[in-house]
Amino acid sequence: QVQLMESGGGSVQPGGSLRLSCIASEWTYRYSNSCMAWFRQAPGKEREGVAVLCQGGWTRYAGSMQGRAIISQGNVENILFLQIHTLKPEDTALYTCAADPYVGTWSDYRDYRYWGRGTQVTVSS
DSSP, X not given: OOOEEEEOOEEEOTTOOEEEEEEETTOOOOSXXXXXXXXXXXXXXXXXXXXXXXXXXEEEEOGGGTTTEEEEEOSSTTEEEEEEXXXXXXXXXXXEEEEESSOSSTTOGGGOOEEOOOEEEEEOO
């Protein structure tokens, strides 16, 4: 059972930056479609995929995050980061880390069996 723990959320003014961290227990990118990802969910909205990192360094981003976010691995493969720049009020959400050894569609939350509890990001002036 993989356990995930996020940190790094907080309150930020528009235009600011944050780096979110996720630590996974007993995680390895064993297969070609093994992935760790960030999802977010705002009140009243559906959960959406933000960014993903899969075996071999393959990454993808949501359109709303293109050019504003960087997903990366720490110095060990069970640590995942999400750096977000130029934060906007619409980025306000609970950001959750997810992982699965066999991901089909990276942005489909149903493809991930392991989830953290999330870290809240609030962007307001």
